[in-house]
Amino acid sequence: MSPRFLADENIDSDLVLGLRRRVDDIDVLRVQDVGLRTVSDPEILQWRADEGRILISHDLKTIPRFAGERLAAGLPMPGVIPLRSSLSIAQAIDEIAAIAVASDAEEWNNQIAYLPFR
Numbered sequence: 001m002s003p004r005f006l007a008d009e010n011i012d013s014d015l016v017l018g019l020r021r022r023v024d025d026i027d028v029l030r031v032q033d034v035g036l037r038t039v040s041d042p043e044i045l046q047w048r049a050d051e052g053r054i055l056i057s058h059d060l061k062t063i064p065r066f067a068g069e070r071l072a073a074g075l076p077m078p079g080v081i082p083l084r085s086s087l088s089i090a091q092a093i094d095e096i097a098a099i100a101v102a103s104d105a106e107e108w109n110n111q112i113a114y115l116p117f118r
Helices: 013-022 041-051 062-072 089-102
Strands: 004-007 028-032 054-057 080-082
Touching: 004 041, 004 062, 013 028, 013 041, 013 089, 028 054, 041 062, 062 080
Parallel strands: 004 028, 004 054, 054 080
Antiparallel strands: none
16 A cells, blocks of 8 residues: 655645645645644644554654654554755655655554655
């Protein structure tokens, strides 16, 4: 199954638009689109776990910590992709598009993978 994504509120809409233009059938939603804009990080992580979506976020502090807590508690964790500030929108589109077309959703279970990869 192809990865499905949820873009955190801190993700530029140009990144989401670029992904949709690059990958025809990419399934990417924004937290704003599904009524999660004002909820807590743990609630966002729970929602996307229930939906089987990989979270894309610029939050390098709290999201990875809460994701790690989910892992430690044995809760479902479809994956988190924190984007480092050094990553341009164009680079992020390239890397996430590659993930979307070249991997299966199951490969991202229980993963916290910072972009760009180092």
